[in-house]
Amino acid sequence: MIGFIGAGSIGGAVITGLIKNGFDADQITVKGGRSNRAQLLEDQLGFKIVKKVKQLEDAEVIFIAVGANALDSVLSELKEIAADKLIVAFTGSASISVLKQGLGEVKVAHAIPNTPVKVGAGFTGITYSSDFTAADKKKVASIMGYTGQIVEVPEDQLGILGTVAGCSPAFLDVFIEALSDAGVKHGLNRQLAYEAAIGMAIGAGKLAKQSELNVSALKDEVTSPGGSTIKGVAALEENGFRNAVIKAVDAAEE
Numbered sequence: 001m002i003g004f005i006g007a008g009s010i011g012g013a014v015i016t017g018l019i020k021n022g023f024d025a026d027q028i029t030v031k032g033g034r035s036n037r038a039q040l041l042e043d044q045l046g047f048k049i050v051k052k053v054k055q056l057e058d059a060e061v062i063f064i065a066v067g068a069n070a071l072d073s074v075l076s077e078l079k080e081i082a083a084d085k086l087i088v089a090f091t092g093s094a095s096i097s098v099l100k101q102g103l104g105e106v107k108v109a110h111a112i113p114n115t116p117v118k119v120g121a122g123f124t125g126i127t128y129s130s131d132f133t134a135a136d137k138k139k140v141a142s143i144m145g146y147t148g149q150i151v152e153v154p155e156d157q158l159g160i161l162g163t164v165a166g167c168s169p170a171f172l173d174v175f176i177e178a179l180s181d182a183g184v185k186h187g188l189n190r191q192l193a194y195e196a197a198i199g200m201a202i203g204a205g206k207l208a209k210q211s212e213l214n215v216s217a218l219k220d221e222v223t224s225p226g227g228s229t230i231k232g233v234a235a236l237e238e239n240g241f242r243n244a245v246i247k248a249v250d251a252a253e254e
């Protein structure tokens with residue numbers, strides 16, 4: 001059994017990704033917040049809902065998916081039942097030391113998933129406390145594996161990894177929207193323009209992942225001398241595309 005405290009944007013996305021990709025809904029218990037968000041999700045997915053944190057006592061692994069403002073009160077409730085469990089927090093401010101301070105000597109991890117977890121194509125960076133055994137890590141990774149890729153990183157890299165993988169779906173959405181605007185400007189209908197831009201993003205990502213070539217070489221492959229693609233690449237550079245992306249990450253990191 002696994003438990004969730006909070007089923008908002010990221011908690012809901014992870015729960016959805018788990019169940020839609022084969023994790024047994026009967027093995028998931030959720031303690032929601034004050035609104036009916038958890039209940040609405042339960043109506044679609046069929047997990048169990050409880051009203052109090054201590055009702056998660058049968059869970060082997062508990063995921064904390066509340067915002068920073070609710071973390072302290074959640075940790076003080078969770079402390080009563082946390083002793084033999086693995087606790088994984090998605091909350092941005094839930095560093096290993098904050099979690100240990102709130103829960104005592106309990107095995108804790110800080111993870112930053114991104115929203116594609118919802119469709120099983122997520123990327124989650126995770127840092128474990130030093131008392132996590134290899135078997136503990138395997139247990140958490142096998143659960144999160146239903147939602148996509150999970151990568152262990154040192155804690156000082158978790159923030160930037162979370163920005164590169166977690167804020168960038170919104171950056172890519174802006175790129176896709178702009179690309180489809182350009183398609184419409186040049187005569188495509190809106191639906192076809194979106195289909196083409198989204199299909200391209202999925203395909204180019206897959207190719208970049210599966211190819212032996214790095215992305216720079218993949219770009220070189222499709223830029224023939226004097227051709228239209230290199231002219232487009234030059235226009236991107238002229239308009240500061242690369243710098244705009246780096247500045248977007250800088251801004252998100254601040």
Ligand SMILES: NC(=O)c1ccc[n+]([C@@H]2O[C@H](COP(=O)([O-])OP(=O)(O)OC[C@H]3O[C@@H](n4cnc5c(N)ncnc54)[C@H](OP(=O)(O)O)[C@@H]3O)[C@@H](O)[C@H]2O)c1
Nearest residue numbers: 006007008009010031032033034035066067070090091092
């Ligand atoms: N969104 C992302 O892509 C993302 C990715 C990685 C990490 N994070 C981090 O994850 C945290 C949550 O972000 P979010 O975007 O999911 O926020 P969110 O949509 O506001 O969800 C937080 C949820 O926590 C619930 N909650 C609050 N107090 C609770 C309590 N005492 N017991 C149980 N549930 C409680 C709230 O329920 P009610 O609304 O019903 O009160 C709400 O649905 C943040 O620290 C964020 O930085 C977010």
